[in-house]
Amino acid sequence: MDRKRRRHIMRTVILTCLAGAIIFALYGNLTKDDKKALAAGDVAPDFLLLDLDGNPYQLEDFRGKGVLLNFWGTYCKPCKDEMPYLNKQYQHYKNEGVEILAVNVGETKIEIENFVKQHKLTFPIIVDHKAEVQTAYNILPLPTTVLIDSEGRIIKYHLGEMDEKTINEYMEMLKP
Numbered sequence: 001m002d003r004k005r006r007r008h009i010m011r012t013v014i015l016t017c018l019a020g021a022i023i024f025a026l027y028g029n030l031t032k033d034d035k036k037a038l039a040a041g042d043v044a045p046d047f048l049l050l051d052l053d054g055n056p057y058q059l060e061d062f063r064g065k066g067v068l069l070n071f072w073g074t075y076c077k078p079c080k081d082e083m084p085y086l087n088k089q090y091q092h093y094k095n096e097g098v099e100i101l102a103v104n105v106g107e108t109k110i111e112i113e114n115f116v117k118q119h120k121l122t123f124p125i126i127v128d129h130k131a132e133v134q135t136a137y138n139i140l141p142l143p144t145t146v147l148i149d150s151e152g153r154i155i156k157y158h159l160g161e162m163d164e165k166t167i168n169e170y171m172e173m174l175k176p
Contacts, residue, residue, distance in 0.1 A: 066174025078161035
């Protein structure tokens with residue numbers, strides 16, 4: 001009798017967990033907002049994020065410049081691989097009306113600072129601690145880059161790693 005009872009309790013617990021998961025999935029699908037994905041031509045959502053020194057960066061402040069908005073993480077190998085190319089292109093284009101904003105997605109200040117020092121990065125690194133900007137731009141895989149023209153409209157999304165030639169082409173596209 002004791003064995004039968006334990007089996008019954010275990011089955012009940014498993015079925016309750018499964019039912020909970022199904023209810024959660026259905027609730028999530030039924031209540032999610034119907035926000036459409038951003039696409040080329042849409043106005044880029046404004047944001048205000050801080051850099052590692054606490055300086056504010058608001059997208060609206062870059063009107064009149066092209067912006068290469070790069071979402072990345074220190075743990076992401078493709079992110080690491082494209083950073084030297086981004087840095088080199090930033091040095092070339094920073095005085096030509098093109099800005100790179102690298103948005104780190106929720107890592108600690110120490111992790112980011114070590115990464116920046118190791119790779120000798122000179123472009124602005126801003127941190128999205130709560131993934132609000134990542135969510136607003138519908139960013140899922142890292143790295144993802146969003147090209148924003150001087151009027152604040154999205155030109156293109158690039159999913160995945162970029163090589164130096166691609167970054168150069170994008171910087172040319174972004175020149176006002």
